[in-house]
Amino acid sequence: MFDLDAISTCLSTSACVVNQVTSGLIIGMLLFLVASGVTLIFGVLHVINFAHGSFYMLGAYFAYTAYQITGSYFLAAAFGALGAGVAGVLFERLIISRVYGQNVLMQLLVCYAFILITDDLVKVFWGAEYLAMGIPPEFRLPPFRIAGGFVPPFYLFLVAVAVVIGIGSLLLVGRTRFGKIVRAAAINPSMVSALGIRVPVYFALLFGYGCILAGVAGALAAPVRSMTPGMGFGILVESFIVTVIGGMGSITGAFLAAIILGLTRSIGSVGFPLFVDGAMFLIMALVLIFRPTGLLGQGQLR
């Protein structure tokens, strides 16, 4: 089960290192986008969005359909992201806002119901079979050769988009008026609303933004991964591991943890393909034993 020789031979050839690191990075970046949405929503609203994976799935399927209609991947990605965001705002207004401050059980259950409904709706509209979008023509270019390894242009695009969005999220929360209001409302919503700010609107917008992040991840994943109803749950569990390792509420922590997990997955698949999931849980258990709040977590959004 453990082939450590395979890992060491891979690590000693630059081509293999480049290939594994790039595939690790794209896994990590998708995880980061989903996990940063989870962590933002938790940091501000103190709600664990167990349905977050559904917005990733919706992003992918919306992008797929938009791509079929328009033929342009960029339009498709924008449509996937915005569609997931709109769905997120609706979900927050109609359902989640009714369980704010209630126990975790209520939040869990409404999210469970939402997952059941969206998975089944996806089956109604797109069917239960695996769908593949394929690499869009914009990116059907010869791969870059870096140190003997091949790197498809779409991978670079994916990583660049994720990094830009990550920095954008940090700036949005840390530097803008929107971020200041949201952070203040996270600590004392009644005080903020006493200042004449409509807190529910900001909460809904933040929730929608978190869902846009998941939708972007779905739209970016659509060309490189196959789509299936229920695809949201796998990435949800992994993004939870990322948020736990990185520390709830910390975007930088999520970035760090996503890269660690992405590399573990891609390099682990060389040496112990069956135990990659196990290795992720092992890392999580170790982090929780030595740093129960995660690598960069402080229990609050800062």
Place this chain on the structure above:
Amino acid sequence: MNVLLEFRRDFLLAIAGLAVLLLIGLGVDHPWPRDFLTSIFAYGLLAMSLNLLIGFTGLVSFGHAAFFAFGGYTFGLLLQSTGFTGAMGAWSVPVAFVAAAGGTALYALVIGAICVRLSEIYFAFLTLAFQMFLYSLIISWVDVTGGDQGLMGGIPRPEFLGVDLSNPYDRYVTCAIVFVACLMLLRVVTESPFGYTLRMIRDNPTRTAFLGVNVFRVKLISFVVAGAVAGVGGVILALFTSGAYPEWAYWAQSGEAIFMIMLGGLTVFLGPLLGAVLLRILNDVVQSYTTHSEIVIGIVILAVVLGLRRGILDFIRDLWVEREQSSLRRAADDTSRSAGGEAGR
């Protein structure tokens, strides 16, 4: 003394309940009530044991079905191994049963020791993560578990002490006895001083710790008992389906169990069992009308959670308590009014 009297009443009720179950199962000629009730035994134990964590200890576990699957797979794998049945002979079934329950308890001890220290959200996460770990193990370890096909080929059930579990009547009686015995165990645990310590931890862990209770140990014991009972539920389902399937370890199974608790009521002992019955009936009815049953189930969950905001038995109990209180208040008002009237006269 009072506690003992209460237990004697519960014990008599359990015997009566068992008698009713046996009457239904053996008296009706059709297999349907037997099959329906056996699946209720399995899922009922899953939901009731999870409620020991959620309703009594305040631990919202989202990975409880892992123990359900663990029990079922351990039982099935042991009986399918020719080495085991060869060594145990006629005692294979009872030994496999004890090994499945004990093995699940051990597994719950390991998982619980890691998870129980964490606060509610981290706890829910981590139990979910461990459950998905078990699920991926079952799916990927095809040589042993049969992967996504499940444990195929049936489970051999050698006769022991004159009990032949391949006979549907013997199987039903055995499952009913095991089920009622597990309910009694859960009842004893929840009504004992230990059970009241659990409620205390649920309501205020800090104060409980100040009273000198080792909160970690008490929570862990509760976690292990709940895990073992869920494992027995898995054994019953493995006996019933003559196999074991990876869906038992899938997250949706845990979600379903939580919904059973929520639907039936989490503050009344038998609430989760009612929830299990209602959900099975709902499932059967919806599936006979549409293939997209998940949409309907999801909408029902939303209606119950957002509309009723508590389980059915919780709702009835609250109504009851309210009526008692208002009649007490009315009685108090009457006496004070008549007392006031006398003073004025």
